[in-house]
Amino acid sequence: MKKRSVRIYYVSFLLVILGFVLFIFLKTFNDNLLYYRSPTQLINGNFPENYIFRIGGMVEEGSLVRVKGTKKVRFFVTDFDNKMLIKYDGILPDLFREGQGVVIRGHVEKDYFVAEEVLAKHDETYMPPEVQESLGISENSKNKTTESIQQ
Amino acid sequence: MIIEIGYIGYFLLLLGLMNCLLLLTPKFVTGLNVSSNILLSASKLHFPILLISFICLIATFVGEDYSLDYVAKNSNSNLPLMYKISAAWAGHEGSMLLWCVVSSFWMFLASIFSGNLHKSLRINFLATMGILNLAFLLFVVATSNPFDRTMTVPIDGGDLNPLLQDFGLIVHPPMLYMGYVGLSVVFSFAIACCFESDFKKEWAQWIRPWILASWSFLTLGIALGSWWAYYELGWGGWWFWDPVENASFMPWLMSTALLHSVIATSEKGMFKSWTILLSIFTFSLSLLGTFLVRSGILISVHSFASDPTRGIFILFMLFALIGGGLIIYTMNSKKFIDDNEVTLFSKEGFFLLNNILLVTATFTILLGTMYPLFLDVLGLEKISVGVPYYNAVFIPLMIPLMLLVGYIPILLSRASKNAQLTQLGVILILSIILSLTFSVSSILFFIGIFSATWIIVNILYDVILSLDNRIKLKNRIGMYFAHFGLAIFILGASVSENNKIEKELVLNVGETKTIGLFDYKLEKLRELKSVNYDAIIASVLVSKNNQFITEINPEKRLYHSSESPMTEAGIHGRIERDLYVSLGNMVDDNKWSLRIYDKPFIRFIWIGTIFMVIGSIFSIRFKKKSL
Numbered sequence: 001m002k003k004r005s006v007r008i009y010y011v012s013f014l015l016v017i018l019g020f021v022l023f024i025f026l027k028t029f030n031d032n033l034l035y036y037r038s039p040t041q042l043i044n045g046n047f048p049e050n051y052i053f054r055i056g057g058m059v060e061e062g063s064l065v066r067v068k069g070t071k072k073v074r075f076f077v078t079d080f081d082n083k084m085l086i087k088y089d090g091i092l093p094d095l096f097r098e099g100q101g102v103v104i105r106g107h108v109e110k111d112y113f114v115a116e117e118v119l120a121k122h123d124e125t126y127m128p129p130e131v132q133e134s135l136g137i138s139e140n141s142k143n144k145t146t147e148s149i150q151q
Numbered sequence: 152m153i154i155e156i157g158y159i160g161y162f163l164l165l166l167g168l169m170n171c172l173l174l175l176t177p178k179f180v181t182g183l184n185v186s187s188n189i190l191l192s193a194s195k196l197h198f199p200i201l202l203i204s205f206i207c208l209i210a211t212f213v214g215e216d217y218s219l220d221y222v223a224k225n226s227n228s229n230l231p232l233m234y235k236i237s238a239a240w241a242g243h244e245g246s247m248l249l250w251c252v253v254s255s256f257w258m259f260l261a262s263i264f265s266g267n268l269h270k271s272l273r274i275n276f277l278a279t280m281g282i283l284n285l286a287f288l289l290f291v292v293a294t295s296n297p298f299d300r301t302m303t304v305p306i307d308g309g310d311l312n313p314l315l316q317d318f319g320l321i322v323h324p325p326m327l328y329m330g331y332v333g334l335s336v337v338f339s340f341a342i343a344c345c346f347e348s349d350f351k352k353e354w355a356q357w358i359r360p361w362i363l364a365s366w367s368f369l370t371l372g373i374a375l376g377s378w379w380a381y382y383e384l385g386w387g388g389w390w391f392w393d394p395v396e397n398a399s400f401m402p403w404l405m406s407t408a409l410l411h412s413v414i415a416t417s418e419k420g421m422f423k424s425w426t427i428l429l430s431i432f433t434f435s436l437s438l439l440g441t442f443l444v445r446s447g448i449l450i451s452v453h454s455f456a457s458d459p460t461r462g463i464f465i466l467f468m469l470f471a472l473i474g475g476g477l478i479i480y481t482m483n484s485k486k487f488i489d490d491n492e493v494t495l496f497s498k499e500g501f502f503l504l505n506n507i508l509l510v511t512a513t514f515t516i517l518l519g520t521m522y523p524l525f526l527d528v529l530g531l532e533k534i535s536v537g538v539p540y541y542n543a544v545f546i547p548l549m550i551p552l553m554l555l556v557g558y559i560p561i562l563l564s565r566a567s568k569n570a571q572l573t574q575l576g577v578i579l580i581l582s583i584i585l586s587l588t589f590s591v592s593s594i595l596f597f598i599g600i601f602s603a604t605w606i607i608v609n610i611l612y613d614v615i616l617s618l619d620n621r622i623k624l625k626n627r628i629g630m631y632f633a634h635f636g637l638a639i640f641i642l643g644a645s646v647s648e649n650n651k652i653e654k655e656l657v658l659n660v661g662e663t664k665t666i667g668l669f670d671y672k673l674e675k676l677r678e679l680k681s682v683n684y685d686a687i688i689a690s691v692l693v694s695k696n697n698q699f700i701t702e703i704n705p706e707k708r709l710y711h712s713s714e715s716p717m718t719e720a721g722i723h724g725r726i727e728r729d730l731y732v733s734l735g736n737m738v739d740d741n742k743w744s745l746r747i748y749d750k751p752f753i754r755f756i757w758i759g760t761i762f763m764v765i766g767s768i769f770s771i772r773f774k775k776k777s778l
Binding site (some may be wrong): 026028031033034035036054066068071090093094095109 | 316338368385515518522533534535536538539540544605656657715716717718735738742744769
């Protein structure tokens with residue numbers, strides 16, 4: 001009888017420890033998920049400042065402005081429905097170009113997005129799948145709106 | 152003339168397919184009793200066939216045969232000869248052919264060196280390798296044929312991605328593939344063992360050199376990749392927890408677990424079943440890595456314009472091989488009965504803990520790598536897992552492992568309690584001194600430095616104790632080197648992360664700024680026209696207390712054929728410190744943005760891995776006795 005209860009304590013102790021470790025583990029995992037949003041989702045949704053996530057789309061043609069004499073740049077990222085102003089104080093990647101896809105990590109501040117990291121695609125024919133998809137979504141919605149107008 | 156070479160290459164691929172089928176005939180059509188000579192010679196013949204085919208592919212690159220789609224896309228006439236050759240394995244199709252060549256090479260070796268295995272084991276072993284080779288080659292011929300012709304032959308080719316025009320990238324893929332595919336030998340052997348009536352511990356001894364060899368290649372491959380990312384990507388990081396890196400790191404962790412558990416199996420006949428299962432898992436992870444990287448679901452330099460059928464093919468292969476392997480294992484797992492039971496405070500007990508920690512670490516990385524893909528495939532959400540997750544989960548799992556690594560020599564030498572305590576005192580004092588010298592700022596880095604000192608001092612102590620015992624030293628020298636390398640690696644990682652300075656700044660030409668201990672002056676910029684690119688080269692003068700130290704020349708290149716710009720970092724590398732400068736953009740007249748990094752002891756990271764590989768090579772012992 002006594003031996004058995006010792007074993008029960010032992011097992012339940014192990015389970016508690018294991019459960020705790022698993023909890024910490026999953027919490028860390030959950031805390032570090034970065035969500036991906038398109039400019040449209042960003043404008044429609046409400047995001048707290050200092051909430052970090054990723055936004056992607058095309059760099060709008062002719063929108064890139066460099067603040068003279070500093071590393072600071074700003075540009076618009078668009079999914080062809082909506083666009084978002086991005087501010088970045090840093091060196092842009094080699095493959096960053098207007099009219100091409102980017103994925104940006106950062107957070108919202110007032111009505112613009114502060115970038116912490118800018119990733120550009122690796123070759124001419126390539127577009128990040130996220131970007132492709134968010135562009136695809138808005139393309140569909142565009143078609144829908146034209147359809148409804150025609151009706 | 153050159154046109155024909157492409158056809159010869161393709162013909163050889165098909166011949167290789169036939170050869171694989173021939174290889175499998177004795178096993179599956181005629182049964183074991185018929186002479187197995189066909190199998191033995193076919194398994195040796197496969198390598199020369201594929202090698203010549205691969206040489207043909209290289210010849211089409213050198214001969215600029217742009218009627219081949221793959222050549223046209225990955226090379227052009229301005230490319231230096233070295234990169235024309237390496238372009239043969241820089242794209243998807245060629246690199247998959249390289250995979251097949253490497254796989255056939257391992258089968259060749261397995262066929263030659265398996266003469267001392269008894270017949271049924273040897274035949275099942277080589278037949279499994281034959282099935283793998285057939286599957287890989289089928290994949291190349293069906294979905295990724297590098298010898299495909301293009302309808303419209305261009306006058307000149309496209310370009311090799313400028314990022315890949317680099318020596319590191321010439322050697323990185325072959326090394327990595329040698330490691331990945333080497334694990335297929337281990338997998339095949341494990342499967343063959345499942346078909347035997349019992350498991351002899353000598354078999355574990357037989358397979359150990361193969362595990363060590365693949366592990367060495369894998370380690371070198373990963374280290375080369377990390378080194379390349381460090382100097383070529385221009386961000387100065389050495390590990391990003393990028394899914395592509397994880398894809399190679401997971402099989403590495405698993406094979407590290409395997410090469411420890413196999414020692415217990417070969418010496419004491421313990422963990423038999425577990426070692427077999429680990430062998431299957433390890434190779435499965437290297438296939439999974441290939442699937443992740445090659446199917447194009449991941450975004451990186453490694454993913455090429457992708458074709459969904461490839462992904463589906465690899466996925467199918469993955470399920471068939473892993474599923475098949477696991478089914479065979481489960482059906483036979485009752486056969487594997489351990490000769491001894493494990494106690495915690497023994498070498499084997501430590502191996503068990505080592506395996507638990509390494510496998511747990513592998514699964515945490517697997518979760519972080521696969522979960523986003525899962526959600527994506529289900530269309531639920533697009534997410535990515537941030538670097539802090541990996542650091543928060545992986546590092547705590549590694550700390551007890553490092554303590555175990557350091558404790559192993561003490562455990563083996565059975566030192567007295569007093570001696571152990573003195574040793575611990577010495578180590579504590581040493582690591583505190585080291586931490587003060589490097590002004591360590593957090594408990595984590597202190598733990599890093601402590602574990603490195605802990606490992607090194609304990610190894611030295613054990614070496615001194617066993618100086619007069621030649622045999623013992625000879626047996627342990629591999630372990631000493633590998634573990635010493637690990638300690639050097641930890642030291643490098645801890646100190647470079649703790650003391651690094653990373654600055655992005657703007658400098659006028661002629662302006663000087665102080666960062667850390669050094670003054671950096673942007674002296675001048677000049678232009679350079681090279682064969683296939685134009686470059687702007689900056690000259691940055693580094694000095695300390697007005698004493699000139701060095702000139703660093705970061706470059707910004709513009710490649711002609713693809714018009715893609717590229718940053719070539721300038722590195723002043725010394726063993727104790729790297730000064731790293733990379734050029735940003737011109738932000739105003741005569742004014743440039745720059746990245747300036749100061750990374751002390753970062754080279755220890757790669758030096759450490761070299762020691763690990765040396766240790767692993769020292770541990771290779773061949774079993775000559777017939778089994």
